[in-house]
Amino acid sequence: MQNQKIVIEGGVPLRGDIKIQGAKNSSLPIIAASLLCEGETVIKNCPRISDTYASCRILSHLGCRCNLSGNVLTVSADKKSSCSVSDELMSEMRSSIIYMGALLGSSGECCMTFPGGCELGPRPIDMHIDAMKKLGARVKDEYGIIECSAPHGLKGTKIILSYPSVGTTENIMLAAVKAEGETVISNAAMEPEITDLAEFLNKCGGRIKGAGTGKIVIDGVKKLYGCTYTVMPDRIAAATYISAAAATNGEINILGIDGLLCDSFISVFEQMGCYIYIYDDRVYVNAERPLRSVGKIITMPHPGFPTDAQAVIMAALCKARGSSIFVENIFESRYKQVDALVKMGANIKVSGKTAVVTGVKRLYGSKVSATDLRGGASMIVAGLGADGKTEISDIYHIDRGYENIENIISSLGGKIKRI
Numbered sequence: 001m002q003n004q005k006i007v008i009e010g011g012v013p014l015r016g017d018i019k020i021q022g023a024k025n026s027s028l029p030i031i032a033a034s035l036l037c038e039g040e041t042v043i044k045n046c047p048r049i050s051d052t053y054a055s056c057r058i059l060s061h062l063g064c065r066c067n068l069s070g071n072v073l074t075v076s077a078d079k080k081s082s083c084s085v086s087d088e089l090m091s092e093m094r095s096s097i098i099y100m101g102a103l104l105g106s107s108g109e110c111c112m113t114f115p116g117g118c119e120l121g122p123r124p125i126d127m128h129i130d131a132m133k134k135l136g137a138r139v140k141d142e143y144g145i146i147e148c149s150a151p152h153g154l155k156g157t158k159i160i161l162s163y164p165s166v167g168t169t170e171n172i173m174l175a176a177v178k179a180e181g182e183t184v185i186s187n188a189a190m191e192p193e194i195t196d197l198a199e200f201l202n203k204c205g206g207r208i209k210g211a212g213t214g215k216i217v218i219d220g221v222k223k224l225y226g227c228t229y230t231v232m233p234d235r236i237a238a239a240t241y242i243s244a245a246a247a248t249n250g251e252i253n254i255l256g257i258d259g260l261l262c263d264s265f266i267s268v269f270e271q272m273g274c275y276i277y278i279y280d281d282r283v284y285v286n287a288e289r290p291l292r293s294v295g296k297i298i299t300m301p302h303p304g305f306p307t308d309a310q311a312v313i314m315a316a317l318c319k320a321r322g323s324s325i326f327v328e329n330i331f332e333s334r335y336k337q338v339d340a341l342v343k344m345g346a347n348i349k350v351s352g353k354t355a356v357v358t359g360v361k362r363l364y365g366s367k368v369s370a371t372d373l374r375g376g377a378s379m380i381v382a383g384l385g386a387d388g389k390t391e392i393s394d395i396y397h398i399d400r401g402y403e404n405i406e407n408i409i410s411s412l413g414g415k416i417k418r419i
């Protein structure tokens with residue numbers, strides 16, 4: 001797997017219809033949440049990506065029964081026998097930190113190490129730990145091993161987040177849904193994936209109000225029961241395929257996605273000169289006209305422009321007429337794709353949080369390495385719009401979040417294969 005590459009012959013406009021995958025950033029916390037439930041949890045539209053497999057390995061390690069068949073994941077946590085997640089499993093997936101809230105909420109204890117490396121710069125977990133302490137957990141952090149326990153159970157409380165962190169908001173919801181009394185999260189993250197997690201927990205018997213706003217109120221319940229739930233569509237995968245259509249001056253239809261979910265980035269594509277039409281559960285994209293640069297793109301917590309869409313849209317803008325400016329506010333090292341794009345002929349200048357992309361006439365296929373999940377996807381977008389052959393190595397980063405990306409792009413006429 002580690003040696004696989006994606007090879008692209010660029011220059012073919014993408015055309016046709018695709019169905020969008022289930023959202024990674026919603027399915028992973030929902031899978032963790034299944035630990036809190038009695039009986040069987042059936043998660044539909046679960047993306048077949050390596051982060052899902054890593055989640056299943058964590059659940060199996062904890063003694064849960066876990067079966068992924070097609071896009072349906074069935075979990076039973078009734079025989080859960082452990083509360084420790086090994087270092088190896090923690091490092092496989094950055095979002096493994098949400099097992100802190102899920103295990104504390106389900107068993108009142110957990111033992112884990114810090115989640116994997118520093119793909120996007122430092123990713124501290126201080127807010128997660130502070131929140132668990134506020135809920136009454138004792139947290140010991142020695143030699144990189146974090147031990148949490150709540151011998152007298154977790155107790156609802158008021159938590160004001162200093163920043164609307166997605167992962168921290170999820171961890172609090174997971175820990176507090178079965179805590180005693182009421183928990184109020186102020187300055188909560190408002191991402192649609194938070195709402196999806198709340199809807200799942202409520203379907204299992206939880207009492208969570210206000211998800212999707214800055215104030216979430218969780219009224220703790222004694223028990224949760226597994227249910228059947230369909231994961232929301234992946235808006236970042238949608239942004240990626242729209243970027244690929246834009247980079248190739250193509251015309252595609254994305255099925256199975258509510259256009260409202262794409263609100264935070266659709267206007268950027270419109271400024272680029274793409275025609276976007278949203279109807280029912282489809283997004284139609286016509287990018288046949290030459291692309292124009294856009295003003296400033298500033299990544300922000302939801303409902304602002306999502307940091308996860310920054311790299312793929314940057315790749316599409318490499319050939320747009322004029323200069324576009326990006327300001328990355330969420331993560332420190334989120335311009336790792338730039339070196340590869342420049343190697344392909346792009347004109348991008350980075351200074352601290354800011355990147356200026358000045359459109360060039362052509363990009364040229366090249367040998368590049370995926371640096372991280374969205375950075376890797378941006379190389380696919382650039383490769384599809386480039387002249388000649390692009391070879392992308394280290395594609396295990398891309399497999400963390402995209403289901404069948406090469407087959408989907410092939411179905412749109414793109415010349416792409418995995419070797």
Ligand code: UD1
Nearest residue numbers: 025095122123124125126127128165166167168308330331
């Ligand atoms: C989640 C998403 C990720 C997305 C990000 C921002 C998942 C699995 N991942 O990541 O795809 O890019 O939201 O929308 O859903 N911070 C701290 N201390 C903490 C926690 C966070 O300082 O304890 C900082 C981070 O360094 C970062 C910012 O807060 O600068 C945002 O992080 P957060 O919203 O927590 O992102 P993730 O949950 O890691």
